[in-house]
Amino acid sequence: MATNANDxxxxxxxxxxxxxxxxxxxxRQFELDTLLAEVARRGLxxxxxxxxxxxxxxxxxxxxxxxxxxxxxxxxxxxxxxSCAINSDRFLKPGQQPIEDAALVExxxxxxxxxxxLGFSLVRYQFALPVHLLPEIAPYAExxxxxxxVEVHAPMWAGHPAVQAYGEMYDKLDTPYLGWIPDxxxxxxxxxxxxxxxxxxxxxxxxxxxxxxxxxxxxxxSHEKAAALREWGLAHGHxxxxxxxxxxxxxxxxxxxxxxxxxLVDRTIHIHxxxxxxxxxxxxxxxxYDTILPLFKDGGFTGTMVSEWEGHAYDMRDAFEQVxxxxxxxxxxxxx
Amino acid sequence: xxxxxxxxxxxxLAVCQQDNGGKALRLAMRLPWxxxxxxxxVEIGPLSIDGRQIDLGDALIEYDGARWPLSENGEKVDTxxxxxxxAFLVLPSQSAEVGSSHEVSLNLxxxxxxxxxxxxTNPQTCTLTVQAA
Numbered sequence: 019m020a021t022n023a024n025d026x027x028x029x030x031x032x033x034x035x036x037x038x039x040x041x042x043x044x045x046r047q048f049e050l051d052t053l054l055a056e057v058a059r060r061g062l063x064x065x066x067x068x069x070x071x072x073x074x075x076x077x078x079x080x081x082x083x084x085x086x087x088x089x090x091x092x093x094x095x096x097x098x099x100x101s102c103a104i105n106s107d108r109f110l111k112p113g114q115q116p117i118e119d120a121a122l123v124e125x126x127x128x129x130x131x132x133x134x135x136l137g138f139s140l141v142r143y144q145f146a147l148p149v150h151l152l153p154e155i156a157p158y159a160e161x162x163x164x165x166x167x168v169e170v171h172a173p174m175w176a177g178h179p180a181v182q183a184y185g186e187m188y189d190k191l192d193t194p195y196l197g198w199i200p201d202x203x204x205x206x207x208x209x210x211x212x213x214x215x216x217x218x219x220x221x222x223x224x225x226x227x228x229x230x231x232x233x234x235x236x237x238x239x240s241h242e243k244a245a246a247l248r249e250w251g252l253a254h255g256h257x258x259x260x261x262x263x264x265x266x267x268x269x270x271x272x273x274x275x276x277x278x279x280x281x282l283v284d285r286t287i288h289i290h291x292x293x294x295x296x297x298x299x300x301x302x303x304x305x306x307y308d309t310i311l312p313l314f315k316d317g318g319f320t321g322t323m324v325s326e327w328e329g330h331a332y333d334m335r336d337a338f339e340q341v342x343x344x345x346x347x348x349x350x351x352x353x354x
Numbered sequence: 355x356x357x358x359x360x361x362x363x364x365x366x367l368a369v370c371q372q373d374n375g376g377k378a379l380r381l382a383m384r385l386p387w388x389x390x391x392x393x394x395x396v397e398i399g400p401l402s403i404d405g406r407q408i409d410l411g412d413a414l415i416e417y418d419g420a421r422w423p424l425s426e427n428g429e430k431v432d433t434x435x436x437x438x439x440x441a442f443l444v445l446p447s448q449s450a451e452v453g454s455s456h457e458v459s460l461n462l463x464x465x466x467x468x469x470x471x472x473x474x475t476n477p478q479t480c481t482l483t484v485q486a487a
């Protein structure tokens with residue numbers, strides 16, 4: 019029988035998000051039930067995260083019948099459904115105004131109800147939710163008894179103005195139901211070589227990748243940097259698909275101080291252990307885990323870090339092996 | 355091609371019967387993203403078959419037992435394309451012999467609704483043999 023790791027934990031816990039297995043799921047190698055069974059069989063749980071809009075056909079409104087079936091899958095596998103990732107889909111008509119605030123609040127409530135019904139103890143939400151709507155949503159999360167963690171994802175980091183604005187609202191609302199979910203892609207030390215190799219394999223030229231590395235290190239919003247590289251690339255004769263492959267880096271990684279996470283530890287309720295490639299000797303190729311992870315253990319974090327392999331965005335390595343190595347790396351650093 | 359990039363579905367190209375007794379071509383499509391999205395953020399086309407650009411003015415989308423004109427796709431803000439499913443592009447003005455092979459080029463543009471400013475292009479070309487639906 020699975021137990022809630024957060025109830026009994028004495029230190030940080032490990033787990034996995036099914037997002038790591040995006041390739042295996044999209045190619046129909048696994049159904050949801052067989053994927054959960056495989057995760058359990060390989061001992062990569064018991065703590066798991068699921069993106070509602072990836073693995074649940076009925077999302078954002080799951081039926082009672084499906085919720086019952088999902089709870090059976092969880093009971094059969096002994097997994098622990100810690101986090102359900104929900105989405106702040108505000109731009110439903112490209113090129114037009116975002117949806118009304120009331121519609122966005124209701125969209126979040128629908129997903130919160132589904133996550134609760136499925137047995138998750140927290141949700142991941144996104145900064146696309148304007149901070150002034152938190153006072154409308156937080157009481158609903160309290161009523162449902164489900165915590166909400168906003169994902170601090172690249173290009174954001176602890177020092178980003180949006181994070182600071184959320185922090186001020188968190189102080190004002192002062193509720194344990196709201197917190198942070200750090201995603202370590204925000205403090206990458208470099209662009210992963212495996213990502214650059216994938217762009218090379220598509221035919222991207224070295225001068226485009228050099229320019230990518232240069233622009234990536236600059237300050238600015240992802241879409242502004244992507245636009246700058248696109249403009250430069252087109253002017254220098256690069257293929258649009260090569261430029262697009264290179265621009266991926268702006269949306270999933272940014273270069274900030276790994277030690278900056280210390281400012282967010284107190285309100286961290288869950289972690290996305292973002293990674294791209296862990297070597298056989300248990301070192302991540304772009305993110306400085308040896309600096310980051312002790313901050314959370316020393317700061318008293320007892321929630322779960324789910325291993326989040328994102329190499330599937332550009333190559334087809336064995337996700338199960340990558341997750342195994344990532345969890346082994348976490349145990350090496352955290353002990354136990 | 356990565357799973358998150360492909361736009362032509364495993365079910366390929368088929369001739370299907372219309373309610374009015376006529377025939378249409380039907381092309382399977384996959385959503386080139388890692389999560390389900392509302393159809394409103396997916397721009398479908400251009401499509402060419404054997405190098406000929408296809409007029410999509412009367413094209414329909416068929417998904418999960420429902421059909422709607424492609425021209426109304428931008429309004430489908432609460433109809434979600436599940437990431438494992440194929441949706442189908444129905445072309446009432448097109449036909450082909452069952453068993454014949456054709457080079458099909460399709461592009462789908464995706465604008466993720468939580469990432470302002472991102473619009474991805476996803477061109478794919480395949481040679482498909484026409485099935486009987």
